[in-house]
Amino acid sequence: MAKWTPKHEAPEPLEGPVVATITGGTILWFVLFVVQVPFYGWFDDRDLTWWVWTCLAGAGLGLIGIWYVRKRDAAIKRHEAARAAGTETTGNPEARPGA
Numbered sequence: 001m002a003k004w005t006p007k008h009e010a011p012e013p014l015e016g017p018v019v020a021t022i023t024g025g026t027i028l029w030f031v032l033f034v035v036q037v038p039f040y041g042w043f044d045d046r047d048l049t050w051w052v053w054t055c056l057a058g059a060g061l062g063l064i065g066i067w068y069v070r071k072r073d074a075a076i077k078r079h080e081a082a083r084a085a086g087t088e089t090t091g092n093p094e095a096r097p098g099a
Helices: 018-045 050-085
Strands: none
Touching: 018 050
């Protein structure tokens, strides 16, 4: 069986308002959790409490996601600023200018 090879190059990754998207999703998960808490008894009677806890888990994971994408966004901006200043390095100390 022949190995499959792509016929075209992969597209560039889409970049957009990642921090805003993750923040909005986190807020949505938390709002869904808060809306469901008063009805916890109804969910418990029907053995559907996983709905409530899923929303809380989504909000918690969203907080981790916000932290991650903010760090990623800052690193991308630092990299672009370093490249614009001409001080880009590859992580190798011997490759640094002036070293």
